[in-house]
Amino acid sequence: MEMTIKEVALLANVSTRTLRYYDQIDLLKPSRVNDAGYRFYTELELDQLQQILTYRKLGLALADIQTILMSPKYDVSIVLKEQERQLLKQRAEIDRSLTMLRHTLKNYQGGITMSQEEKFKYLKETEINANEEKYGPEIRQKYSDEVIDQSNRKYQNLSEADYHEMQETEKQLDQLMITYLDEGDDRLRQQIYETHKKWLCYTWPSYSKNAHFGLAQMYLADDRFAKYYNNKHHKYVEELVNIISEFTC
Template sequence: MYSTGKLSEISGVSSRTLRYYDEIGLLKPSFINESGYRYYDDNEVALLQQILFYKERGLDLQTIKEIIYRKDFDLYSALEEHLVSLEEEKKKIDRMINSVKLSIKSLKGEYNMSDKEKFEVFKKNLVDENEKNYGKEIREKYGNDSVDESNRKMLNMSEEDYNMFKELEENILTLVEKCVKENLDLDSKEAKELANMHQKWIKMTWNKYSVEAHKSLAMMYIMDERFKEYYDRNIEGCADYLSMAIENNL
């Protein structure tokens, strides 16, 4: 059993923060004595460790609270999930470190780094991130062969193609936000340009393109919260508008 001060000492979390966690219902003490002192047992210590793990991974306190107080929350499974996530992050960091080292050697004349190598790490990280976030769904929908071929196409992009791909992605986000902000009609030239721009972007990674498959993907932008969160990050309604623009103009 730990007092607030003792738990603060062993965890590195300030007493003030522990009190705040109590106030917002994130980490309640086991009991509070008559003098108002908070005490925490092993269960709260384990939960605090989870809170810190999730914070290190960039989650906000409200999201962490929702996760650790779910009925199906399991400590062992949570630790396994942390391990997988951290190992994936380590791979990304190791790749970045290796790329930077090769770039330094190249500048010193000790290694001839090709243009393809300079961008390989960014493309690989992008493929891994897409697999992590959407891999299960898109593989079920389009099949392993199709997704694997799309990943290969991404990894084999030239520097020029990769830069164009990223520029298109940013332009799509900018244009869809403009359309929503200005409440533009789905038959407007901007909406048509948006659909065409997204089609060009998709074709850069898909091995076999079809309008039907494109529209099916656009429906996922509405139905899957992760897609909605990505497109609606600045202005709500962008995912819905993009999906409807594609349906209306292709």
């Protein structure tokens, strides 16, 4: 028995656009496509779709699902264990955020009084979570989970004095960049590089020129980074990357 793409979409509660995309990336091919271009699916494809949707609910990436389906002897437990690790990590982060949120709520309601240390800890956790949500997948792919986790821990463990010094270092970097971009004083280039390096070292587990250069390339490649910096000056990212490249290559 064959079903049209609309019938399959309705049955599986997915969009026809999703099914077409799965076909496009060779994740789920229809059993046949007629001369008019209509896709038809059999029970075999429905079983495959059920597997795909199950793995998606578990949070697996499409590339991992494709590997599993195309390799019958592939050890699925490897992917599932890694996904379990990621989910447990996310749950721990959510639990920490919920604890701090409830603590803060009680503070505002007059039930308890948060110390400055507790407020500061909550501030850093909020910033880490926001950064993970915005840039997490890209930076973790580039630098590995281990490196980013170490960086987050280092940031979380910053003293209040170091935290404020880090903020001041970023302001100093902005001032140097704006002055350089407005006046074109090449004598500022090394100072800009050193200031950016200093700012990174507040959170990086260890410094390397290769990693610094790689981050600069990400500034160029990712529109979100470019938008953030170019709001300060329209040539900010371009020139900052040029300066970093000069001293790291």
